[in-house]
Amino acid sequence: MKVKVISVLEDNYMYLVIEEGTRDAVAVDAAVPKRLLEIIRREDVVLRAVLTTHHHWDHARGNEELAKLRPGLRVYGADERIGALTHRVAHGEELAFGAIRVRCLLTPGHTSGHACYFMWEDESPDAPALFSGDALLVGGCGKLCEGTAEQMYASLAGVLGALPKETKVFCGHEYAVRNLKFALKVEPENEIVKQKLAWAKRRDDEDLPAVPSTLQEEFLYNPFLRVAEEPLRKFTGKTDPVEVLRTLCAEKDNFKKPKERPNPQAMLALEWGLLSPFLEKK
Ligand SMILES: [Zn+2]
DSSP states (O other): OEEEEEEETTTEEEEEEEETTTTEEEEESOOOHHHHHHHHHHHTOEEEEEEOSOOOHHHHTTHHHHHHHSTTOEEEESOTTSTTOOEEOOTTOEEEETTEEEEEEEOOSSSTTOEEEEEEETTOOSOOEEEEETTEETTEEOOOSSSOHHHHHIIIIIIGGGSOTTOEEEESBOOHHHHHHHHHHHOTTOHHHHHHHHHHHHHHHTTOOOOOEEHHHHHHHOGGGOTTSHHHHHHHTOOSHHHHHHHHHHHHHHSOOOOOOOOHHHHHHHHTTTTHHHHHHO
16 A cells, blocks of 8 residues: 655645555545646546545645546445535445545544545555544644544543554644644653654654654654643643643644744845845835
């Protein structure tokens, strides 16, 4: 099973999962249909279905167009608000596309109808993959837009926490650096947070994705999976894991956003004095 990581929009990930023997493929969060179809053509695979994690536009916006371009396409999701939905999945429901096996996991918290997709291939030595949308992110979790801290805790600690630790995590956004900066604020002494942040910054500099991580690693540096640990209790001043998570989500919402990077071309032009006529007009 091969996973193509496709960077779209500002910082979203769309994925194409390919069964290499049969050339069957499944797309996750097909937000940019033309780009997806171009890759499908190039890879010479057959798109069997689209799996959508949640109804937010940056994950589901391409479904209608894709369904028009590919009549009969099956679109799976756990929320009626997902565009072009043909099959509403239930928690624990299993799907098969060729040799690709999928278990649908309902993980409310970010939205009320959020689903994650756990995928594996029978008789394959490859680790299973989790497509976690905006539930679990590298070093963080999605905002509580519609759900409660109780739901997010049950989704992260209960549902996703029960998956095999070697599971590769493919999330919906590239927020690793920002999330890990927050993780370092929460746990300034955590060496693994420091190492992962330094690694994520290098990846970012090279314009490479920080996905996938593994569940095992996430439990070592992701504060939202570490709500029962002592440093998290200390940071939040709470002991109940749900209360720790609630406080953490509120703190994260207020965490400063990184400064906008100046456009490199504009900086260069400025250095060469090309922008000075415009600047002087002011
Ligand atoms: Zn979202």
